[in-house]
Amino acid sequence: MGKHHQNLLNNLEELRKKAGLTQQELSEAAEVSRKSINAIENGIYVPSTVLALKIAKTLSCKVEDIFKLP
């Protein structure tokens, strides 16, 4: 986890809703707990590269579409 992870912008919630998925459905597709998805959406937790790629694959987008540096 980066020291300044609070500065990382993420569009996960927006992209997830656009894909018509609930947190539970996304978590099951990415094989993580629902609270992990919730923590990522709220900027509490920055996922590993593998998890970020799994989420991006599920949402059919690029990792850069979900996470952005300010």
Added chain:
Amino acid sequence: MTYFKRFLIVFICGIVQIFYALYLLLNQFGFDLSWHIDNHIFMFIPGILVFVGSGILTASYYLGNTKNSNILYDEYTALRYYKIAAAGYALNGIGIFVLFSIQDWANWSFQSANDMIYQVAAFAWLTFGILLTIFSAGDYKEYKNG
């Protein structure tokens, strides 16, 4: 394995450790308890619970449904386990330093050594018991609402 079963296993281990640790610490520091655990075999209970509990969790992780295990022990949960362990080791380090500092080394005896072993064991139980209890309750609460 489910979140609730994991919560129960870890919470019971934590609560039992706290109970025994408080009992030992109160005895060691001279508080007069109106009752005593007479049979010392009972003092193995916290250790046995930890062995059995961790055995069940480990077996369910390796032998259970892989997808379920990946979800139950994902990286976010693992990070919290690491933080709990790090906090436990730090607190134990400080506690053991304090326990060493308060011993009467000038009048050292087998009884003092025996007492110190009890104090160290009780402090370690108390530290990890509290951390396990807080972690298990928080983990389950997050699963339900977080």
